[in-house]
Structure formats: structure tokens, C-alpha cells
Amino acid sequence: MKELVGAETSGEMKQEWVNLIRVFTCPEDETTRAVLVHHMRQILFELHDFLIQNVGITEAVSLKEISDRCTDTVMNRDPEKRLADVITGVFEEIAPHAVNVASPYFVGHMTAAIPYFMVHLKAIVAALNQNVVKLETSKMLSVLEKQVVAKVHRIIYAKDDAFYDEHVQNTHTSLGSFTEGGTTANLTALWVARNKSLGPVGDFKGVEAEGLPAAYAAHGIDRCVVLVSKRCHYSLRKCGGILGIGNTNIIPVPVDSTNRMRVDRLAEMIEGFKKEGRTKVMAVVAVAGTTETGNVDRLTEISAICRREGIFLHADAAWGGPTLMSETYASILKGIELVDSVTIDGHKQFYMPMSCGMIFFKDPTSLDAVAYHANYIIRKGSVDLGSKTLSGSREANCLILDSALKIMGSRGYGMLIDHGIELARDFAEEIEKRDMFQLVTRPELNILTYRICPTSVQDELKTASDERINEVNEHFNEVNRTLQQEQREAGNSFVSRTVLEQETVFPGSPEGNVVVLRSVLMNPLTTIDVLRDILDEQESIYAAFLQGASTKKGRHRGEEG
Numbered sequence: 001m002k003e004l005v006g007a008e009t010s011g012e013m014k015q016e017w018v019n020l021i022r023v024f025t026c027p028e029d030e031t032t033r034a035v036l037v038h039h040m041r042q043i044l045f046e047l048h049d050f051l052i053q054n055v056g057i058t059e060a061v062s063l064k065e066i067s068d069r070c071t072d073t074v075m076n077r078d079p080e081k082r083l084a085d086v087i088t089g090v091f092e093e094i095a096p097h098a099v100n101v102a103s104p105y106f107v108g109h110m111t112a113a114i115p116y117f118m119v120h121l122k123a124i125v126a127a128l129n130q131n132v133v134k135l136e137t138s139k140m141l142s143v144l145e146k147q148v149v150a151k152v153h154r155i156i157y158a159k160d161d162a163f164y165d166e167h168v169q170n171t172h173t174s175l176g177s178f179t180e181g182g183t184t185a186n187l188t189a190l191w192v193a194r195n196k197s198l199g200p201v202g203d204f205k206g207v208e209a210e211g212l213p214a215a216y217a218a219h220g221i222d223r224c225v226v227l228v229s230k231r232c233h234y235s236l237r238k239c240g241g242i243l244g245i246g247n248t249n250i251i252p253v254p255v256d257s258t259n260r261m262r263v264d265r266l267a268e269m270i271e272g273f274k275k276e277g278r279t280k281v282m283a284v285v286a287v288a289g290t291t292e293t294g295n296v297d298r299l300t301e302i303s304a305i306c307r308r309e310g311i312f313l314h315a316d317a318a319w320g321g322p323t324l325m326s327e328t329y330a331s332i333l334k335g336i337e338l339v340d341s342v343t344i345d346g347h348k349q350f351y352m353p354m355s356c357g358m359i360f361f362k363d364p365t366s367l368d369a370v371a372y373h374a375n376y377i378i379r380k381g382s383v384d385l386g387s388k389t390l391s392g393s394r395e396a397n398c399l400i401l402d403s404a405l406k407i408m409g410s411r412g413y414g415m416l417i418d419h420g421i422e423l424a425r426d427f428a429e430e431i432e433k434r435d436m437f438q439l440v441t442r443p444e445l446n447i448l449t450y451r452i453c454p455t456s457v458q459d460e461l462k463t464a465s466d467e468r469i470n471e472v473n474e475h476f477n478e479v480n481r482t483l484q485q486e487q488r489e490a491g492n493s494f495v496s497r498t499v500l501e502q503e504t505v506f507p508g509s510p511e512g513n514v515v516v517l518r519s520v521l522m523n524p525l526t527t528i529d530v531l532r533d534i535l536d537e538q539e540s541i542y543a544a545f546l547q548g549a550s551t552k553k554g555r556h557r558g559e560e561g
């Protein structure tokens with residue numbers, strides 16, 4: 001700075017600073033204001049129309065083409081564009097190549113339409129810019145988080161009034177917290193489970209303080225394992241890595257033909273580890289709404305085993321948790337009140353904008369196992385939420401959920417859930433009516449899988465040799481893979497695909513893996529007619545394959561995540 005002398009230069013600097021402060025505080029001029037108002041009006045008041053008109057479901061431009069547009073690695077030193085031009089560029093050049101997950105025809109993933117008012121609420125959260133890590137940067141929002149957490153805790157654990165009166169604003173206890181998503185919620189649960197499992201003994205101060213080698217020595221074991229449903233989300237394996245127990249020690253328990261954890265196998269595996277003597281079962285993770293098939297584990301039976309064996313039980317209800325608000329289908333999750341901790345994602349069936357997860361604990365002192373304190377903030381006994389969360393700084397997502405509950409009520413949410421579950425049942429019926437398709441997993445909640453495989457072939461497979469079964473299966477794996485890709489690229493609709501390992505699903509099932517199409521039905525604007533259109537499109541793509549018009553074998557580029 002010392003070299004920058006002279007009236008001219010300092011005059012320029014001054015002007016630059018004035019410009020910067022203007023950009024920092026308000027639209028540069030009336031034109032910019034008008035452009036902003038125009039664009040933001042669309043987003044705030046005509047969201048669904050805006051998305052349909054401006055954002056493709058998936059669209060023709062290839063990943064390569066858009067990657068080639070984003071190779072500039074040098075940060076511009078000086079301002080390049082006015083705000084109005086930047087925003088116009090976002091609307092014209094970026095949004096059209098995003099994915100319109102809100103389309104009623106986008107039924108492939110757990111990300112879909114959100115109520116338009118969520119955008120208003122998200123904007124308010126950004127505007128207030130509260131940091132709920134500590135009271136000094138959030139005040140009302142920290143206590144609001146405790147209240148919303150208690151409301152959701154109540155639909156899970158249904159404790160009495162006295163319990164919630166005692167804990168809702170208790171600065172020494174915690175019923176749970178908001179997290180970035182389901183992954184960090186699961187990680188928080190297993191962090192607590194690990195620290196409880198390998199707590200202090202004698203001189204040993206606990207695994208959090210002294211690490212795993214010392215913990216294993218102090219507890220007289222060689223390893224810890226977590227037993228999970230074979231259909232669990234891959235985030236659980238990440239947890240194994242992060243928590244240091246090793247992701248190979250996240251051990252899958254086989255599932256039955258309904259994709260639910262086999263309780264008999266769980267009991268046998270626990271027994272086996274007990275006999276072997278040097279392995280500690282740190283936790284069991286059941287799923288309430290498996291990612292691929294939407295099934296719910298038998299929580300009551302699993303919890304009875306865990307209670308008997310003194311094992312921490314976590315339920316990953318990232319997807320299925322909000323089913324508890326359905327007046328008709330809440331009982332699908334019966335037994336959830338018995339588990340030690342529960343993950344629920346806000347950005348899934350609470351219809352919140354990205355990203356929001358939540359973790360809940362039956363015992364309000366559980367989070368003490370992971371508490372941290374610092375001198376300048378998060379002092380003992382303070383409301384500073386950051387003392388018992390994995391993340392530090394955090395946005396006030398509680399404001400969004402609190403407001404959404406006021407606007408729609410749990411009844412409104414319950415109706416959204418009912419719509420998804422009932423639509424999935426109707427869709428399954430429609431699939432079964434059509435000769436071209438095979439329903440692979442029947443929906444328990446609002447997810448189902450199916451594949452192109454004509455009824456005549458299904459009949460043949462029931463009595464075919466293993467060799468023939470595998471040959472046919474390989475063929476239909478290829479067909480379904482290519483079909484899903486073609487439908488996605490056509491850009492009218494989107495159904496995802498997955499691979500189910502096949503000890504389970506249907507008669508005449510092959511030994512290997514089965515490629516299936518997967519539908520996730522959470523968008524209230526999706527109807528059975530929309531789903532019929534999607535099946536029609538799949539039938540016509542398949543018909544084109546049969547005519548040899550478009551076999552495109554081996555063209556999967558593995559470009560999606």
C-alpha cells in the first residue's frame with residue numbers, strides 16, 4: 001500500500017471503495033433494481049411455473065459440454081459484471097442446465113418439489129444470518145431450535161408433558177439437534193454410541209480423550225463393530241471410517257425378501273461375537289425407509305434384542321421419519337419410540353430446502369458423550385448449541401421447520417406422506433397390469449423398484465435352469481440400464497436406477513445383481529396419469545430397442561453419481 005501514493009491513485013482507491021460499499025449494501029442503480037425485482041418475483045411468487053419454464057428435468061447438453069464451460073481457474077481481480085448482469089446470467093446460463101427436481105415427472109430421487117414458501121423462509125434465514133453455534137450470534141434462534149427439536153422428538157418418543165417441560169429449554173440436557181443432513185446425523189449418533197461403548201474405565205479416560213488403541217486395550221477387545229441392515233445407506237460406512245473403527249467393521253446383516261433386516265440373523269451374529277469374545281458390538285443400525293426400496297426394519301423386535309444385550313440402537317429414519325405425522329400410516333414405524341437415537345432429514349420428507357438433517361436422542365443426556373467446551377463460547381451450562389454438535393457454525397434451519405409446521409401443520413405433512421404412499425400403491429398396481437414390466441419391490445412407504453421384463457419371460461424364468469436365468473437377467477440388466485439412460489437424456493421424465501443384490505427379491509431370480517428402475521414418490525403434483533406417461537415412454541423406448549432402432553449397447557458412460 002505504501003507504494004500507492006499520489007492524489008490520482010488515492011482518488012481511484014476512494015472511488016473503488018465507494019463502489020464496493022454500494023454493491024455491498026444495495027442495487028447499483030434503478031436498472032439493477034428492476035432486473036432483480038423481475039427475477040426474484042418469479043422465484044418468490046411463481047416458483048413452480050418458473051422451474052417448469054426455465055429448468056430442464058435433465059437436458060440435452062452433455063456433461064462434457066458444460067464441464068468445458070467451467071474450466072476458468074483464475075479469479076478475476078476487478079469486478080467483471082454488474083449484479084443485474086450476474087443474476088441474469090444465472091437465470092439464463094446456469095439455471096437451464098440445473099435439474100428441475102420439482103417437476104412432477106422427476107420421480108427418481110429423494111430430492112423433489114418444495115412448497116414455494118420455503119424459498120421465502122430460506123431467504124429470511126440468509127437475511128438474518130444467525131449462527132446458532134452460540135447464543136451470542138443467534139439468541140432467539142437457539143431457543144427456537146430447542147423448541148422445534150422437542151416437537152419432532154415428541155412425535156418420535158411421545159414422552160409426557162412433564163418430560164418436555166423439563167427438557168425443552170433445559171441448558172444442561174439436549175433432545176437432539178439440527179445437522180447438515182442425514183450423513184452427519186448418523187455420524188453424530190454413532191459418535192455418541194462409540195463414546196458410550198468405550199467410555200472411561202479405571203485410569204482410562206474414554207475413547208474421545210485417548211483414542212482407539214488405548215480404548216481397545218482398556219476394554220480388552222480387538223475391535224468394535226456396528227451391525228447394520230444390508231440395505232442401509234452408505235453414509236454408515238463413512239461413519240466407520242471417520243470414527244476410526246474402520247468401515248469394514250460396519251457389518252451388514254442380511255435382509256429378507258421384504259428388504260428388512262433378518263432379526264434371526266442379527267441375534268445369531270451378536271451371539272457369535274459374544275462367543276468369540278474380543279469384538280464389541282458398538283451399535284446396531286436399523287433403517288426406517290431404506291434408500292433403495294423404502295422398507296422399514298422391525299424396530300420393536302430389534303430393539304428387544306439390543307435392550308437385552310445392552311447395545312445402542314440407532315434408527316436411520318432420514319427418509320421415513322416424517323411418516324410419523326401421517327394419521328393413517330404412522331404405525332409402519334411402530335417401535336421407533338424404543339430406539340436410542342433417530343436420524344430424520346429435513347430436506348427429504350419435511351420438504352425443506354437443501355440442506356437440513358436432524359438427530360434425536362431418547363435420553364436427553366446422551367449428547368454429553370460428545371460435549372466440547374471453550375472459554376470464549378460454549379461454556380458449560382450455556383444455551384450454546386455448538387457444545388454438543390459435530391459442526392461449529394450453523395445456519396438457523398429451525399426457523400424454516402418451525403414456520404412450515406405453523407403453515408401446514410403436522411396434518412398437512414401427513415397428507416403429503418399419505419399421497420406418496422397411496423400413489424406408490426397405485427403405481428405398483430399399474431406396473432403389474434402391464435405385460436412389459438415386473439414389479440421388483442412392492443412399496444411399503446413411497447419407493448418402489450421395477451424393471452422391464454415381459455410377463456412371458458417372468459413365467460419362463462420360474463422353471464428355467466440357472467444358466468438360462470443368468471443369461472436372461474444379464475440381457476434385461478442391459479436393457480434397463482440403457483432404457484433408464486435414454487429416458488433421462490430425452491429429458492421428459494426421470495426415474496433412477498439401482499442394482500439390487502439378488503439373494504432376495506423374486507421367483508426365478510438370478511444369482512447375480514439385478515438392475516432395477518427406482519421411483520420415489522414424494523411430489524404432491526405427481527399423479528397416476530403422470531406415472532402412466534412415464535411407463536408409456538419406457539414401453540416405447542423398449543419397443544424401439546426391439547425393432548433394433550436403438551440398442552446402444554455399452555454406451556453407459558457412468559457419468560451420474
Ligand SMILES: Cc1ncc(COP(=O)(O)O)c(C=O)c1O
Nearest residue numbers: 181182183233235291316318319
Ligand atoms: C436412509 C438414508 N440415510 C442417510 C442418508 C444420507 O442423507 P444426506 O444425503 O442428507 O446426508 C440418506 C440419503 O439419501 C438416506 O436415504
